[in-house]
Amino acid sequence: MRFESPTTVQDAVGLLAAETGLSRLLAGGTDVLVQLRSGFVEPDLVVDIKRIAGMRDVVPEGGGYRIGAAVSGAELGAHDGVRGLWPGVVEALELIGSTQIQGRATLAGNLCNGSPAADSVPAMFAADARVTVAGPGGERTVPVMSIPVGPGKTSLARSEFITAIHLPARPDRSSDAYLRFIPRTEMDIAVASAGVSLELEPDGTCRAARVALGAVAPTVVLVEDAAAALVGTRLEEGDLKTLAEACSAACNPIDDKRGTIEFRRDVAAVLARRAALIAYERAGGTQ
Amino acid sequence: MSRIHVNTSVNGDALDFLCEPNETLLDALRNRLGLTGAKEGCGTGDCGACSVTLDGSLVCACLVLAAETEGREVGTVEGLADGDHLHPLQEKFLEHAALQCGVCTPGILVAAKALLDRNPDPDETEVRYWLAGNLCRCTGYDKIIRAVLDTAADLREA
């Protein structure tokens, strides 16, 4: 295995393009190192992107933010601007692992690991975040939703990597929230999760909504029926019931060591309902 | 596969070592630099026994490649005491009997110091969540939490 730490995106792409064997990007390394040590993957090349300019920066951008691919959870959590605009995305990233993991874990890494249980991904789906992908042909910006394609699989080509996450601007009276279920209070992988983003009319009626669920299907899923259940409502009990039913219906989970199909289906709906209420309150809605 | 020459700072000392490209910071500290205070309890970032700071940020040394530390500052449990003066956290852990077997203690001390450096007045819940990545199987955490809270109170008065 070779270890490289290029200082430009072009150098990084060049290294990846030139490598004929297996390569891995290293940002926070919280997944890559575990895979390395277990022998689960044996890459020929590891490219550390943290020394590339801009990778650890959070920059305002058109009313939203551009978040470098190597910005850690601890760094993003300390950024009041992002937290104010997209509290759900920040809390989702902050839920990953321990304080120690927070010192390293990144949105881009969480996304590229391809796990349907990745905490930040439902929140980014709900936020309709976009990512910049660098590759031999230059850079392109695509929706976050286009990246995961299956458990452990992404749509990125072998010499491509994500350089930044873009969180869009928000109108007033909008917010988001993320909740996940784990058996303990910390240190677990989500058994089910829900990210909800809402925009409200001045009277508190929901104008737009996005609802995404994690750990209930091969990839994180955006549940349009669930969002539709909220639009035009003030999130009253019957609306939330419709939301919950839509969420349960969208689940296609598996039985595994972390939870049963039945449990995931039930819990995803409960979390979506609770997250919707938190987002609603954050957006200034009152029932 | 050739070894990588790394120049780094550990507890303020400029050090250099040769490491394999896939070698972790934990292995380099323990096997190359003779600093065995950081322990390997899991190797997957789930137990916190190898907690160290990297440029002041709390991390698991088992999840950092040694080669990544080029030009950066590493802090370990061996750097907590100032010469023969223990750090207040170390004193309080002894006073409160906040350790039994002691194998998680180095990681917990490094983590607790990182907390108090950032937040001089944490409440019990904040301490518990901050230390959630540091497993202790002996104490049930009670005396650890008390020792951290008591240290913070003393430091605020000092």
Next chain:
Amino acid sequence: MVKVTIWGSLQSATDGAEAVEVEARTTRELLDRLAEAYPGLKPQIERGVSVAIDGEIYRDAWFTPIRADSEVILMPYMAGG
């Protein structure tokens, strides 16, 4: 004679008797006499037993004295964690 209480699953070796009497002044004599009088107990005695005398559990203590009126209970060999 000392009355020794035998635990349930060993009573097949004592013809179903819950307690038997043997002549013994120490635990070693007790175990020797038991093994002689009830050969079915021998495999268990060889694997290991404890003896409770007047409420106190003894392991590997051959010469612990036993009085004729002592309460004597045979128990499996005990260990902890």
Next chain:
Amino acid sequence: MSLDESSRRIFKIVGTRPVRPDGVDKVTGRALYGADMTAPGMLVGHILRSPHAHARIRSIDTAAAMAVDGVKAIVTAADFAAADDPDLQDILDNCMARGKALYDGHAIAAVAATTDKAARLALKLIAVDYDVLPHVTDVDDAMQPDAPVVQSGRAEENVPPGLSENVTTYVAFGHGDLEAGFARADKVIERQFRTAATHQGYIEPHACLATMGPDGKADLWCCTQGQYMVRNTCAALLGMDSSQLRVTASEIGGGFGGKTTVFIEPVALMLSKKSGRPVKIVMSRSEVFRATGPTISSSSDIKIGMTADGRITAGLARLRYQGGAFPCGTVSFGAQSAFAAYDLDAVATEGWSVMTNRPKEAAYRAPGAPMAIYAVESVVDELCQHFGLDPLDVRLKNAARKGTRSSYGPTFNEIGLMATLNAAKEHAHYSAPLGPNQGRGLSCGFWFNFGGDTCVSLNINADGTVGVTEGNPDIGGSRASIGMMAAEELGIPLDKVRTTVTDTNSLGYNDVTDGSRVTFAVGLATIKAARAAIDEMCRRAALIWGIDEDAVVWEDGAARPSGPNAGDFDPLSLADIAARSSETGGPIAGHHEVNADGAGVSFGVHLVDVEVDPELGSVKVLRYSIFQDAGKAVHPSYVEGQMQGGAVQGIGWALNEEYIYGDDGRLQNPGFLDYRVPVASDLPMIEPVILEIPNPGHPYGVRGVGETPIVPPLAAIANAVSRAAGVRLTELPMSPPRVLKAIKATSA
């Protein structure tokens, strides 16, 4: 050695909370644990493990592995001679599979190489030809006559016919007329319970460094609960004289019973023997989970009858324990302790021990007791709910006490159960209000406690200081408590004493650090050794004074004439006598060697409040209190620590910890990510209440405290959750999917 007549003595050091002597080493990172030792020329050892739950090993071809550059030795079961004792043979077969791989993770071969990389490469090149066999991992399945047989011919003579050969042990205990008892009851409840296997979860993986020379002498450094056990076991397995193997215990990063046997130590020695180089083996966390001892998993049937006023009329427990791929006697401890807290006219317990394709069970804190008492205490609680009776009053009404014929046979002497129950009842926790979805549970706990073989040597140095040498690894502050008892007895300041845990060539045999024995038994031997040294110091004083040695007494750290008739001399302190030891006959020391009895049984009561989220099935522990008899608490902080730590292990067991096996018989969660031990944010403060009812079997009244605290949490939490959720939970762990399912089943 019984309680001092002067047990009402005022202690000066015992009962205080000094800083532990090994404390600075452990807060500075200086303390050396198993993996922290190195030796010049050291090789790295790694172990190849079976990927199959059950497979015949047709052949092992090591040629390609041996050809790897840097590989110096490879070991398989063929390198070891058969042991002459079945227990030893089981240990050996567990260290290195012989003929069959009996569980996922079973060691097949080991490699020693100059680098980690070479050793890992060599493991991949060892070709093992497996004939995969049907497997069984569930205890009830393994008892069926048609179950895959893990090992043949291992059943003891009294196992009833008609069961699988996997059933190796059958035990039964009890007394009284069960049928009559149940007939007297106003309500009889019968339920089945299941508990998952849990792991001790010590944070330090097993590690050792072995050095063996061509002269047959060997040194071994390892983390263990008993260096003498390691020495005797390894010497026997390698055909060595035990004097030629010196074992030094490293600092130990937790054990809880799991380090009372050997796994890698004989293998490292054999690799060292074959390579002629020091060999270090450090297990990975996944190896720890897959191949070292978890506790048993259980299935049990409990039947208890009670009168409407809360008197238990009869109790029956049928316990089925699987202890992995080897015979295991743990079920007898469960069967003996199941009803130990109760004064019953009619009680019967039966136990079956069963082999499965899982790792060999190792002791875990009060082995066998928690799962049995969990089941019994759950049914008692349900009967209390049925009659609307206060569960604490019902315990008080039925509690075992002095004169009770215990459920396992002997009549209890003085025991502390009533005192702990009364302390719980009087505590503010018991009457604190509860909110919605909250429940309060309680449970009694019991453990036997042991003494065992113990040696202590105590040297009086010429400068008036004292070295205490003992042979039990300090797993939770025992150097402190041993040093405190030595200082107390000698009458000198604690800082004049240093306690050292020594290697196997420096003392006689010491039993492993288990059975809650160290503060009790090593303390007892330390006090005796101090008394021997005191006798000698009094003799020296008599020589100096020219009086009869019977006329000298030891008080407050000094020899004094026993009275006016003995003569008028100024006291001679320990330091005074020590300074003249050479002139008066030579160095002064005391030592004591004993197989200690009189540990005395131990009881505790735990009280817990929980809140259940009825939509998610999750459980939050809100408040937790422990009441336990410690005899005399030598260092109360470390007594509290034992109580708190044991309780939290029990909380983990009750709520989230479990060995999860797939259909393929492989362990699915061999890591701390999915084997979920409690983390700091899961817990409230744990309030320990120490009761001190002196143990008559110890000169200071000390009673072992380490194991009992893991016993009550399982039922205490289960009872609290069942009350909060409004449905009786009968399977551990009470993981959220299980709790939610139970709640939904009642509302449906």
